[in-house]
Amino acid sequence: MTAYDAGTSDAANPLKQMARFGQSPWLDFIQRSYTESGRLKKLVEEDGLKGVTSNPSIFQKAMGHGTDYDPQIRQILEHQIVDAGTLYETLAIQDIRAAAKVLHPVYEQTAKVDGYVSLEVSPYLARDTDATIAEARRLWLAVGAPNLMIKIPGTDEGAPAVQAAIAAGINVNVTLLFSLNAYKKVVEAHIAGLEARLSRGESVKGIASVASFFVSRIDVKIDGEIDDRIAAGDRDATALKALRGKVAIANAKLAYEYWQTVVKSPRWQKLAQAGAMPQRLLWASTSTKDKTFSDVLYVDGLIGPETVNTIPPATFDDFRDHGRVIPTLTQDVAGAHAVIGEARRLGLDLDGVTRTLVDEGVRGFEEAFDALLGAIAAKQAAFLDHKLTTTTLNLPADLDTAVKAELETWRTQGNVRRLWSKDATLWTGRDEAGWLKWLSIVDDQLLDLAKFEEFQAEVKARGFRDALLLGMGGSSLGPEVLSVTFGRHEGFPHLYVLDSTDPQQIRDFQDRIDISRTLFIVSSKSGGTLEPNILKAYFFDQAKKVLGDKAGSHFITVTDPGSHMEDVAKKDGFWKIFYGNKQIGGRYSVLSDFGMVPAAIAGLPLKRLLDSALRGEKSCAASVPPAQNPGVVLGSVLGVAARSFGRDKVTLLASPAIYDMGAWLEQLLAESTGKDGRGLIPIDGETAGPASVYGKDRVFIYLRLSEKPCEKQDAAFKTLIAAGEPVVTIELHDRYQIAEEFFRWEFATAVAGSIIGINAFNQPDVEASKIETKKITTAYNETGRLPPYEPFAKDGAFAFYADHKNAAALKGDTAEAILKAHFARGRAGDYVALLAYIDRDTATREWLQQVRLSVRDGLKLATAAEFGPRFQHSTGQAYKGGPDTGVFVQITCDDDVNLPVPGEKYTFSIVKEAQARGDLEVLGERGRRALRVHIHGDLKAGLEKLAQAIRAAV
């Protein structure tokens, strides 16, 4: 018979007889089906069961396997977006409440002495007093049962938490007690907690506490030491052997002896007179681990008044079957002293053992909790199925092993929790903590949903036909993804995003919009970025021509509080000002107002987007262990591949319908990680080729939209996987899941940054180009001319520029020869970046794409195809600050069109020129391999010729 189907009740039942000696049998076990089936109740009725204890291992056994909890998990997931920790807690609380209900009659019949059910605080908090106190209060309120006991570890940090909880009137079960000294501290904490209540004039009645003294684990350790010494031929072998299986019980008896002195003390008597209940000793860890001993050793051996023994089911059955009930606890106490004295004489390290046991106990419960949360997270992902994106890893064996090792390191070091608690030492220990508000921005935005929805209705009511967003990098790329991915929504304006100083491109956008029906969004976090400022100046001027002094009513801004742009917006009477959050950097801002405001304007279903983002957030939550945490898994692959395998080219390809995700990802990855000579180099949109065109420096990311995949891409990735290339396939089951991926990639980037060992939240090298640009535009404003700038070579329509060092390395008379010399400097593992400061339209994008593919296929190097100045606010950081593996070709042209910058002498054309010069200057200063090709005259013809020259050079 097992405790699962409880036995007969009769007077001879040893479990019932325990009461005669003042001991209460509790059950060290909880499980939903056990309570629901009535078996727990049967133990109460037939065996005199008086309480229940749980711990993380017990819950892990209950919930981590089987299907007991599946219906409730499914039901919760239907209505709520939660993390694994919340899910666990919801299930656990229901179990605890159900068990507390079954035990409630005992609680009443015994006048609050027994009838308790214990729930342990998170083991992750065992070393944190304040967090333990907060958790104890939270769980106490969440369960809301008078016969609940909160389990708090009796560690050095736990003892003050015990005191605080008792003082707050919470019933406490102090767990993980092994040594007399630790127990004494806990007794003191209990008394002090009650005294605090008395001194505040509060009642001490009805506050229950037990001190869980662990037994069998001590013997396991001590007996292990004994066995080792005997095996090593110890001369005290006989004496040592005589102690096997005795030390734990002796230790417990001494604890009980101490308890007896405490309850007799005047200090306790005072509390007792005020109605306080003593903190009883509870024998825990009472299943026999060493099968050569009696299976009821730790029950038989510790029976005595005013104590509890919490017994696991099998031992419970064994004791019912053949337990012997005699008051052993108070017998032969002198013998117990002798055993402990003998152990000390023989050099058995009881103090060391108990210290180790506390550490191991905490770690063991952490491990169990990790396993439990991992199992729940896996179940959750399986049940949510296509409501979440699906990730498949195809990694070469060595990378796979290294990633798994990294995930295990993250688990054992509690790094996911450290990340969520904003521990800057995960990166460089500097200002990182101040840049992590993006972790919780989705929750804030959901609370603010009404604000966005009202704004959305207002935009609709005003009947704008177009919306033009002016901004750079983090202020424009997220909105661009939303615009490109979701297109136009009926009744809402078409959202355009302009992030260029190329006059032709500005003109193109101007031609597309109807200013009288356009809403302009000036988007700049800092408010000081050159481009949004001058673009605002230009379009405001244009708007004034059409709208007169109503121009301001067609402008809004998204900017950080207190920024220059806020002042501009106020002065010019902008319709609205939306604020960013100062603790969110630009590239992490898409789920803040920087993305949500444009999303609202474009008429996107905001709740749907935010819910998707929330799923991303919850999947990456602090409670989700690394191996089940999609953000940590992805970040580990990227970080480990770059750090340990030289695979730092993150080659991003997405299904056509979501292709623009790559533009956003580029900035996130490059600007976050590309610094201190390290980092990830994103390679976006490079059409997949045969495995033979790739070096050994790639990790491939395939963002596959399963509702609209591309057969060619599928086939190409199949080939790459078959060739053993590392491929991460992320399937989005609908487009809105880009929001889930926004969060997940932010998290993954932070993780990768930690693994690479950089600060993932600054952009130290971007500023350098801005300074150089500023110098040039200032010089222009002062002199009306650009500073002189001489090419080192010319060939027909082409003029070549570089700093001295680069120029010296690039000897040649023809474009082909110069380019050849430049490309010849590329080595395996390098990349070539084409940086085109030209109008970004369909034709030039196609040109750039074809040329980059020729370069890749010719040189077998990774290629980046970028437009300036847009990339300066994105990948530019990594080009200057990341690994020195870039070979840069800057492409500039004469501008047919020029546009004025109101209030300045310089024009857009001058700004663009200054930006190109400034950036080349900085690349040169950093010793990077950089060459500029300027196309004089007709751009189209020049591009054709340049393509030929490049093809010939590779």
Ligand SMILES: O=P(O)(O)OC[C@H]1O[C@](O)(CO)[C@@H](O)[C@@H]1O
């Ligand atoms: O939103 P802001 O402050 O105008 O900055 C735009 C972009 O420029 C950068 O600061 C780089 O220059 C990016 O980090 C940022 O996303």
Ligand SMILES: O=C[C@H](O)[C@H](O)COP(=O)(O)O
């Ligand atoms: O409170 C109960 C304890 O967590 C439990 O008894 C520990 O038992 P173990 O040592 O068998 O794991």
